[in-house]
Amino acid sequence: MALFEARGIHKRFGQQVVLEHVDLSFEAGRLSGIMGPNGAGKTTCFNVLTGRHRPDRGRVTLDGEDITGLSPDAIARRGIARSFQVMSLFDENTALDNLIVALPEVRARGFDMFRRLSADDAAADRASAVLARVGLAGLERRRAGDLAYGERRALEIGIALASRPRLLFLDEPTSGLGSESTARLAELVQDLKRDHSVVVIEHDMQFLFALADTISVIHWGQVIANGTPDALRENAWVRRSALGGAA
Amino acid sequence: MTKRVSSAGRWLPREMAVLLVALATLPLWIEPVGLYQYLGVEIAIWMIYGLGFNLLLGYSGLPSFGHGAFFGIGAYAFGLFQLWAFESLWLGILCAVFAAFVAGAVVACFLSHRRGIYFALMTIAFGQVFWFIAIKWHAVTGGEDGLLNIPRPALDVGLASAGLESNTALYCFVLAVLAAVLVLLWRLVHSPFGKVLQAIRQNEARARFVGYNVWMFKWTVFSLSAAIAGLAGSLFSMAQQSAYPDVISLHASGIIVMMTLIGGGFVSFWGPVIGVTVYFLARDVLGTLTETWLLWFGLMFVVAVLFKPEGIAGAWQEHVGAASGRSRARRALAGLLSTGRD
Numbered sequence: 001m002a003l004f005e006a007r008g009i010h011k012r013f014g015q016q017v018v019l020e021h022v023d024l025s026f027e028a029g030r031l032s033g034i035m036g037p038n039g040a041g042k043t044t045c046f047n048v049l050t051g052r053h054r055p056d057r058g059r060v061t062l063d064g065e066d067i068t069g070l071s072p073d074a075i076a077r078r079g080i081a082r083s084f085q086v087m088s089l090f091d092e093n094t095a096l097d098n099l100i101v102a103l104p105e106v107r108a109r110g111f112d113m114f115r116r117l118s119a120d121d122a123a124a125d126r127a128s129a130v131l132a133r134v135g136l137a138g139l140e141r142r143r144a145g146d147l148a149y150g151e152r153r154a155l156e157i158g159i160a161l162a163s164r165p166r167l168l169f170l171d172e173p174t175s176g177l178g179s180e181s182t183a184r185l186a187e188l189v190q191d192l193k194r195d196h197s198v199v200v201i202e203h204d205m206q207f208l209f210a211l212a213d214t215i216s217v218i219h220w221g222q223v224i225a226n227g228t229p230d231a232l233r234e235n236a237w238v239r240r241s242a243l244g245g246a247a
Numbered sequence: 248m249t250k251r252v253s254s255a256g257r258w259l260p261r262e263m264a265v266l267l268v269a270l271a272t273l274p275l276w277i278e279p280v281g282l283y284q285y286l287g288v289e290i291a292i293w294m295i296y297g298l299g300f301n302l303l304l305g306y307s308g309l310p311s312f313g314h315g316a317f318f319g320i321g322a323y324a325f326g327l328f329q330l331w332a333f334e335s336l337w338l339g340i341l342c343a344v345f346a347a348f349v350a351g352a353v354v355a356c357f358l359s360h361r362r363g364i365y366f367a368l369m370t371i372a373f374g375q376v377f378w379f380i381a382i383k384w385h386a387v388t389g390g391e392d393g394l395l396n397i398p399r400p401a402l403d404v405g406l407a408s409a410g411l412e413s414n415t416a417l418y419c420f421v422l423a424v425l426a427a428v429l430v431l432l433w434r435l436v437h438s439p440f441g442k443v444l445q446a447i448r449q450n451e452a453r454a455r456f457v458g459y460n461v462w463m464f465k466w467t468v469f470s471l472s473a474a475i476a477g478l479a480g481s482l483f484s485m486a487q488q489s490a491y492p493d494v495i496s497l498h499a500s501g502i503i504v505m506m507t508l509i510g511g512g513f514v515s516f517w518g519p520v521i522g523v524t525v526y527f528l529a530r531d532v533l534g535t536l537t538e539t540w541l542l543w544f545g546l547m548f549v550v551a552v553l554f555k556p557e558g559i560a561g562a563w564q565e566h567v568g569a570a571s572g573r574s575r576a577r578r579a580l581a582g583l584l585s586t587g588r589d
């Protein structure tokens with residue numbers, strides 16, 4: 001059985017059906033990609049899988065446990081972390097503090113009102129290590145709000161990474177990045193692949209085809225294709241959207 | 248290795264030591280400068296109230312505009328305990344803190360999933376409910392007159408007992424309570440709990456997605472803040488030897504908001520301490536010159552909201568060369584009433 005499965009997910013907003021009978025499964029130790037045009041329902045799909053929206057129908061399971069309709073924090077505590085397409089940081093905190101609050105050991109004592117968090121060198125070291133991993137070494141003290149765009153993108157992933165997730169969801173991590181930063185991010189994701197199970201939404205096909213073990217294509221709220229990058233290269237929709245030779 | 252050398256979170260930071268020394272010597276200099284002992288009692292009580300209030304406003308970004316309710320509940324609970332049960336300082340205070348905590352906890356159940364303007368309006372509504380009860384439930388609260396002739400019990404510590412009849416003695420007691428509150432809240436805002444509150448203020452959705460049950464945190468901090476308001480209220484009814492509905496009014500609830508904001512509660516732990524001091528000095532110094540002192544204080548509030556949301560503490564930080572935190576205060580202020588994204 002796959003680490004994470006979604007079966008028959010439906011989601012509508014008012015009259016608009018955004019997801020229709022979506023089946024997805026993500027294996028442990030793999031990098032799974034999701035692609036599709038703008039407005040296809042990819043982010044909504046993440047939102048349903050990570051608890052922001054409750055699906056109208058369907059079931060989501062993590063390691064066999066039904067997590068459908070649980071709150072985002074309950075799902076996060078079970079080991080699922082995500083990054084956001086629209087960046088979502090703690091802007092007034094330093095880069096380091098952004099990661100410290102995301103550490104599971106800090107979360108575990110979130111109701112500790114007495115011990116000084118900044119005296120916790122172990123937590124600071126862990127957070128520093130994550131910061132270094134996403135390429136922000138040396139920026140510990142910088143306010144998140146003062147970081148450059150690309151650095152904020154990296155911190156966005158860092159927050160998700162800091163919780164040492166069993167499954168990491170990344171929503172368009174290259175969004176807004178130039179080619180150089182995109183290349184650097186590809187290296188990071190390649191590196192994360194070594195020790196994480198990752199699901200990444202990406203519109204940059206080159207990026208995804210180079211990294212993913214399997215890819216699902218979502219179009220009009222439905223999964224229209226599924227398979228390895230090689231198999232998908234033959235897919236009609238992929239070929240059509242890849243005109244220009246991106247894939 | 249990231250060794251983080253910082254004074255933040257020590258038991259007794261320098262600012263606190265300075266404040267406590269200034270307050271401890273207050274009985275010696277307050278009369279020579281033309282003021283009076285009782286003023287010290289008032290200031291210390293409202294500092295406790297303001298520090299607890301700022302846990303919500305400044306640290307959690309929760310606009311409680313009816314906080315006078317919990318101050319009032321503390322005041323009434325202390326008075327009722329002395330009048331109906333028996334005279335006891337500690338049990339009276341305990342009863343007040345507990346009553347305010349319970350009231351806060353119940354109200355927080357209705358508030359904790361609300362945000363921004365909805366949260367603010369609900370706190371006003373609950374404040375009015377408690378105010379109405381205080382006015383109408385004559386048999387218990389004494390209606391508009393309130394509770395009169397509340398005894399000021401003696402301070403019993405083991406075998407020793409000290410009367411608190413004199414304002415100087417009462418001041419010393421209130422100051423000791425303030426010192427304890429300062430130390431504990433200083434710990435709290437630097438603890439994991441305090442850091443989570445600040446994370447929730449900045450980005451509630453993200454806090455949820457890193458695994459924090461935001462509802463529980465809001466509920467806890469609201470109840471705690473209510474309990475501290477109740478503690479301040481109990482000291483107030485002991486000082487006034489009476490409890491009356493005025494302190495629950497929307498007007499009184501507004502004053503604590505103004506004090507906290509003017510002082511710089513958005514950018515500094517010391518904001519409410521500064522704001523309370525400014526308010527009482529305005530009342531007693533400006534007040535001898537003009538009857539319109541409250542108008543001037545109100546104008547200060549308007550100026551703060553429009554131009555200086557970082558308050559006096561922020562202006563001071565700027566003066567000594569640190570960042571004033573104006574943008575941070577702006578965002579916090581704007582965030583107070585915005586319902587935000589989910």
Ligand SMILES: Nc1ncnc2c1ncn2[C@@H]1O[C@H](COP(=O)(O)OP(=O)(O)O)[C@@H](O)[C@H]1O
Pocket residue numbers: 013018036037038039040041042043044045
């Ligand atoms: N919270 C929401 N309320 C109403 N409509 C939404 C909401 N979230 C997304 N949608 C709609 O669902 C569709 C899919 O959006 P989205 O999942 O963001 O697409 P993608 O991430 O694939 O670009 C869009 O038409 C969008 O307008």
Ligand SMILES: [Mg+2]
Pocket residue numbers: 042043044085172
């Ligand atoms: Mg999207």
